[in-house]
Amino acid sequence: MDALNAIVALANFVLVPAIAYGSQLALGALGVTLIYGILRFSNFAHGDTMAFGTMVTVLATWGLQAMGVSLGPLPTALLALPVGILGCMALVLVTDRAVYRFYRAQKAKPVILVIVSIGVMFIMNGLVRFIIGPGDQRFADGERFIVSARTFKDMTGLEEGLAIKTTQGITVITAVIVVALLFWFLNRTRSGKSMRAYSDNEDLALLSGINPDRVVMITWLIVAALATVAGVLYGLDKSFKPFTYFQLLLPIFASAIVGGLGNPIGAIAGGFVIAFSEVTITYAWKKVLGYALPESLEPEGLVQLLSTDYKFAVSFVILLIVLLFRPTGLFRGKAV
Amino acid sequence: MAEAFLIGENMTGGYGKSGPDILHDCTVAVEPGEIAVIVGPNGAGKSTAMKAVFGMLSLRRGAVRLDGEDITALSPQERVRKGMGFVPQNQNIFASMSVEENLEMGAFIREDDIGETMEQVYDLFPILRDKRRQAAGELSGGQRQQVAVGRALMTKPKVLMLDEPTAGVSPIVMDELFDRIIEIARTGLPVLMVEQNARQALAIADKGYVLVQGANAHTGTGKELLADPDVRRSFLGG
Numbered sequence: 001m002d003a004l005n006a007i008v009a010l011a012n013f014v015l016v017p018a019i020a021y022g023s024q025l026a027l028g029a030l031g032v033t034l035i036y037g038i039l040r041f042s043n044f045a046h047g048d049t050m051a052f053g054t055m056v057t058v059l060a061t062w063g064l065q066a067m068g069v070s071l072g073p074l075p076t077a078l079l080a081l082p083v084g085i086l087g088c089m090a091l092v093l094v095t096d097r098a099v100y101r102f103y104r105a106q107k108a109k110p111v112i113l114v115i116v117s118i119g120v121m122f123i124m125n126g127l128v129r130f131i132i133g134p135g136d137q138r139f140a141d142g143e144r145f146i147v148s149a150r151t152f153k154d155m156t157g158l159e160e161g162l163a164i165k166t167t168q169g170i171t172v173i174t175a176v177i178v179v180a181l182l183f184w185f186l187n188r189t190r191s192g193k194s195m196r197a198y199s200d201n202e203d204l205a206l207l208s209g210i211n212p213d214r215v216v217m218i219t220w221l222i223v224a225a226l227a228t229v230a231g232v233l234y235g236l237d238k239s240f241k242p243f244t245y246f247q248l249l250l251p252i253f254a255s256a257i258v259g260g261l262g263n264p265i266g267a268i269a270g271g272f273v274i275a276f277s278e279v280t281i282t283y284a285w286k287k288v289l290g291y292a293l294p295e296s297l298e299p300e301g302l303v304q305l306l307s308t309d310y311k312f313a314v315s316f317v318i319l320l321i322v323l324l325f326r327p328t329g330l331f332r333g334k335a336v
Numbered sequence: 337m338a339e340a341f342l343i344g345e346n347m348t349g350g351y352g353k354s355g356p357d358i359l360h361d362c363t364v365a366v367e368p369g370e371i372a373v374i375v376g377p378n379g380a381g382k383s384t385a386m387k388a389v390f391g392m393l394s395l396r397r398g399a400v401r402l403d404g405e406d407i408t409a410l411s412p413q414e415r416v417r418k419g420m421g422f423v424p425q426n427q428n429i430f431a432s433m434s435v436e437e438n439l440e441m442g443a444f445i446r447e448d449d450i451g452e453t454m455e456q457v458y459d460l461f462p463i464l465r466d467k468r469r470q471a472a473g474e475l476s477g478g479q480r481q482q483v484a485v486g487r488a489l490m491t492k493p494k495v496l497m498l499d500e501p502t503a504g505v506s507p508i509v510m511d512e513l514f515d516r517i518i519e520i521a522r523t524g525l526p527v528l529m530v531e532q533n534a535r536q537a538l539a540i541a542d543k544g545y546v547l548v549q550g551a552n553a554h555t556g557t558g559k560e561l562l563a564d565p566d567v568r569r570s571f572l573g574g
Contacts, residue, residue, distance in 0.1 A: 190444075193433070197441045200430040207424070208487070209416055209445035 006291035008160040012149070013287070018272075018279040020168040020237055023175035026271030027230035028248065029255035030182065030264055031223040033333070037199035037262035038219040039100070041113035046227060047249035048124035051242050052091050053228025054235045055132045057084030058139045065141065073143035073166070075236055084232060088224040095120055096220055104216075121246075128242045137240045140167060160291075167236040178229055179268060182222070186264065191218055199262060247312070251278065254315035258322045260333025269330060274315050282308045339404065340365035341526050342420075342495045344389040347398035351384075357396065358384045360551045366495065366526040366543070371517065373558065375534040376547035377571050382530040383425065383499055385547060389528070390422050390497060391415050403494065417445060421493030425500045425530075428484035431473030435464050438472050438483050442490030450490065457486040460516060478509035482516070489520070496520060498529035502536075514540050535572055538562050546571075 028050060035043040043049075060080035070076050099120060103113055145151075146169045149161025186192040191214075198205040198215045206212065231245060238244070255274045259266025285303035293299075306314065322329060343365035350358040358381045366372040374382045387393055389400055391412045399408045402418055410418065430438050439457060443450040458465035461482040467475060472483045481501055488496060501517070502510040510533060518540055521527045531537035538544050541558030546567055554567050561567050 190440075193437055193441060194444060196433060197430050197437075197444075200432045201427055204424070204428060204430065204487075205441070206413055207416060207422060208441050209413060209491075210441070 002291045005158055005160045006288050008152075008156075008158055008162050009288045009291060012160065012162045014276075014279055014283055016162075016164055016168055018276045020165075020171045021279065022272035022275030023171050024230050024234045024237065024271075025251055025255045025275050026268040027175055027178060027226050027233070028252035029259065029267035029271050030179070031226040031230070032252055032256040033259070033262055033264060033267040034219055034223055034226075036256070036333075038195060038215060039104075039113070041110045041117065042253070042261075043223075044114060044117045044249065045095075045121035045124055046223075046252065047245045047247070048121050048128065048242075049088065049092060049224065050227040050231030050234075050248065051128045051240075051245035052124055053084045053088030053224065054231035054240055054245070055084075055128050055242075056087030057081055057228065057232045058132065058137055058235070058240055060084060061139045071142060074170070075140050075142045075167070077139055077141075077232055077236055078170070081229065081232055085225045085228045088228045089221050091124070092220045092224045093217070095124075096216065125242065125246060132242070134242055137235075139240060140236045142166060160287075165237070167233070171233045171237055174229060174233060178226065182226070182264065185222075195219060250312050251275075251315045254319045257319055257333075258329055260329025260331040263329065263331045263333040266329050266331030266333055273330075274318060277318055278311045278314045281305045281314050282311050339401065341368050342366050342389070342400075342402050342528065344385065344400045345398055347385065347388045347395050347400070349388060349393055349395040349397070351393050353394070358550050359388055359395075360549070361398070362388075362547065362550060362552055363398075364389065364528065364545050366528045368526050369521060369524050370542040371521045371527045371529070371540055372543040372545065373537045373541035374528070374530045374545045374547060375537060375571075376545075376553070380547040381550035382547055384550070385545075386497055386499055386528065386530050390420060416491060416493075419491075419494035421488035421491055421496045423484045423488045423496075423498045423501060425503055429472045429480055429487065432471060434469050435472050435475070435483055435486075436468040438487050439490050442487035445491060453490055453492055457489055460489075460519060461486055476509075478505045478513065481505060481513060485516070485520075493525070495526045495528065498527065500530050500532055502531065502533055510536065535562070 028046065032043060032046050035041065057077055057080045060083040061077045064076050064080055069079065071079055099116060100113070103116055143166050146164045146166055147162060149163040152162045186196055194205070194210045195215050195218060197208065198210055198212065234248065251274050255270035256267050257270070258273055259268065259270030283304065286299055286301070289299050289303055345363050347359045347362045348357055350356050362381070362385050364372065364374055364385055374385055376382050384393065388395060391410055395408060399406055401407065402420065407415055407418060416422070430441060433441070439454050440450065443453065463479060464482055464486060467479065472480060475483065485498065485501065502513055505513065514536065517527055538558040538561050544556060544558045544561040545552060546554040546561060554561055554564060556564070
């Protein structure tokens with residue numbers, strides 16, 4: 001029984017949250033990695049792009065809720081998601097036209113584009129706070145749990161409960177669908193292949209008649225969709241606060257770089273590596289170890305390696321280790 | 337004499353807007369069914385001459401005509417659409433994509449069915465058919481060059497231009513590549529190429545251009561040039 005309890009406690013506090021968080025990071029990192037692969041710069045505005053898309057979704061959700069529309073047990077935000085994606089697409093296309101296109105025409109160095117994207121980040125950041133305010137917004141509704149801890153205990157008779165939040169379930173399912181769609185697009189369609197070709201060898205892509213403007217536009221559209229989905233899933237799971245999204249930039253970049261910048265599979269793997277490390281290192285293992293170890297070895301302290309305040313430090317240490325020993329990331333992306 | 341199918345005539349120019357001239361009154365041309373080879377010592381402007389024909393540098397004087405049409409002002413991309421296939425010397429494949437995807441991307445500008453052309457490329461380079469699902473970057477040097485040439489053939493070009501196709505491959509692979517190039521030329525497709533391996537290249541050339549310091553030094557059939565004591569002494573090594 002103790003072994004089972006240990007496993008259930010582990011699943012409840014580590015596996016389930018880390019899988020959900022990992023999916024959110026993976027979606028975010030996919031956006032960063034696509035921009036890096038096609039537009040060849042690290043987009044520091046990505047976190048705030050996510051915030052903008054999420055904000056539009058939140059506003060649309062409130063609108064729907066005011067009209068009395070709901071999805072029953074599912075969050076209304078899923079209905080509002082397309083609106084958010086369209087809003088975010090409009091934002092990135094306007095930004096690209098107003099800002100990035102100028103620097104592309106100058107053939108600006110990547111480092112200049114990075115600085116430019118930091119400027120864009122501040123503007124988006126201000127825009128979001130101006131519209132929705134800097135505070136915490138909750139917009140999740142519908143059924144809260146797929147399986148609640150109490151039901152699980154009643155069902156199994158175990159001491160430990162396993163809770164799976166609706167938002168966690170939705171996160172994983174949506175992430176799987178989005179990733180499948182993305183890979184289908186990149187590997188099976190002409191436009192997707194032309195994106196990969198452009199990322200692989202820009203000059204040869206031009207010689208093959210691939211239109212760079214079109215590739216760039218499609219990339220921004222996909223990135224806007226990915227960013228909004230990632231942002232909304234994160235917001236549903238936790239809550240929406242502009243500053244949190246700015247902070248998310250750190251683990252997202254760590255995921256993209258750990259996996260190998262420019263490599264979509266790497267971005268997904270990196271997202272889970274970072275999420276699992278963050279959660280396992282900041283989790284207090286007392287309970288799980290209490291079940292798993294014989295009574296004499298039961299730990300007295302919390303067995304928490306790092307306080308959750310330091311969770312970002314975890315991303316950075318992993319980032320450092322990977323960059324030291326495998327500079328192109330786990331899945332051999334481009335050198336940073 | 338009627339004008340050649342593709343001709344870069346009296347080309348003078350260099351890189352950038354104000355760069356020094358590298359080509360001086362240089363002329364290269366190729367006829368259907370022919371292989372024309374540009375050879376010369378290092379730094380003679382061989383690759384530059386080919387890039388000039390393809391529009392990768394702006395000419396101060398001279399003209400490029402394809403099938404009688406003046407294309408001097410067109411960009412390389414526009415020249416591809418006019419029917420010029422170009423295989424650069426370096427980075428001439430999409431290394432992370434499969435062989436088949438490389439060929440598909442080569443045919444990106446075509447709207448019609450590319451299946452037939454792809455079959456022709458596979459018939460020409462049978463090894464590529466076996467490796468079509470493999471990433472092009474994992475292939476050997478000679479196979480990569482086959483992918484590069486195959487990619488250029490996918491547009492159904494009217495003329496094929498190769499910049500040092502045998503750079504960095506072994507002598508056996510080089511002979512094999514030359515055989516394939518002869519085969520391509522026999523189908524009527526004019527081939528213009530730059531080559532380091534002058535002796536072997538001139539042996540298969542219908543026409544050869546020896547460039548020295550960006551200017552035409554000797555012109556003739558491959559055999560004539562190989563027999564020319566001047567050419568032999570100055571850079572074929574006796």
